[in-house]
Amino acid sequence: MMNAKFRPAALLLVLSLVALMLWPQPMLAHDGPSVGMARLIRQQVLPGPELEVRPLNDRKDPMVVRILDVYPHGTDFRYDIEYYGLEPGHYDLRDYLKRKDGSLADDLPPLPVAILSAVGKGQVLPHAIETSGAPKLGGYHLLLTLGGLLWITGAVLLWQRSRRKFLSSESRLNPTGPTLADQLQPLVESAAAGTLQPSQRAQLERLLLGYWSKRLGVESKHPSEALAVLRKHPEAGRLLEQLEIWLHRPGQTGSVDITALLEPYRNLGAEQSIETGSDGP
Numbered sequence: 001m002m003n004a005k006f007r008p009a010a011l012l013l014v015l016s017l018v019a020l021m022l023w024p025q026p027m028l029a030h031d032g033p034s035v036g037m038a039r040l041i042r043q044q045v046l047p048g049p050e051l052e053v054r055p056l057n058d059r060k061d062p063m064v065v066r067i068l069d070v071y072p073h074g075t076d077f078r079y080d081i082e083y084y085g086l087e088p089g090h091y092d093l094r095d096y097l098k099r100k101d102g103s104l105a106d107d108l109p110p111l112p113v114a115i116l117s118a119v120g121k122g123q124v125l126p127h128a129i130e131t132s133g134a135p136k137l138g139g140y141h142l143l144l145t146l147g148g149l150l151w152i153t154g155a156v157l158l159w160q161r162s163r164r165k166f167l168s169s170e171s172r173l174n175p176t177g178p179t180l181a182d183q184l185q186p187l188v189e190s191a192a193a194g195t196l197q198p199s200q201r202a203q204l205e206r207l208l209l210g211y212w213s214k215r216l217g218v219e220s221k222h223p224s225e226a227l228a229v230l231r232k233h234p235e236a237g238r239l240l241e242q243l244e245i246w247l248h249r250p251g252q253t254g255s256v257d258i259t260a261l262l263e264p265y266r267n268l269g270a271e272q273s274i275e276t277g278s279d280g281p
Helices: 004-022 140-173 180-193 198-216 223-232 236-248 270-277
Strands: 039-046 051-053 063-073 076-085 089-092 097-099 112-115
Touching: 039 063, 051 063, 076 112, 076 198, 180 198, 180 236, 198 223, 198 236, 223 236
Parallel strands: none
Antiparallel strands: 039 076, 051 097, 063 076, 089 112
């Protein structure tokens, strides 16, 4: 049998271990996703009235946050929150949330997250290539050879440039592949039905931001600033505004004519739509 004088110490040790196991652990920020990769936080309990995501044009921080589901939890709520970052750094999800009823959200606990760079730490750039001196060449025949090569190179470049222009104009007049609207339609339909996956959302945002950034000349702007410009544009803003309603306020969608919504994108041929889709934020 255990000695009586050791029983209180053993009981205290067991209670301490149980308390450590049951003590709520804060959300850690060191294991964050890389830039552009979505992360889902499930069943996060937050105190107070129901929360919603701040509109994107209310801030310029390089973070995209969405509330996917909300569940009652006594006087509080439980949330499924999805987020991804456009730039590496440390952020607090509280900065992207607000109360639906307009009351203050000062009682929220810290929600730190980290967005990691896609390039690992400690990566070393390669050394510059060192070239040794080459023997000098000269002579009349060498000059003639170099001149002939330059002339042939210039002629080939001019021919390729004129051919690209011809093919581009022909593809615009007679598109043979999927248009940008064809690429957008299944994604937009999934968003309207509430079944859009995180990877599809990123693809949809890349397509729209890539195309309109080129068309409106805002490629050099920060993604959040470019989005603000796109929302004010009469054509780009219409689809972006509807996507925000589908993603953040699904109960307010109403009846939307998706064919009319995608009409501005139907005149883009296959070559232009593919080129647009390769550029992302």
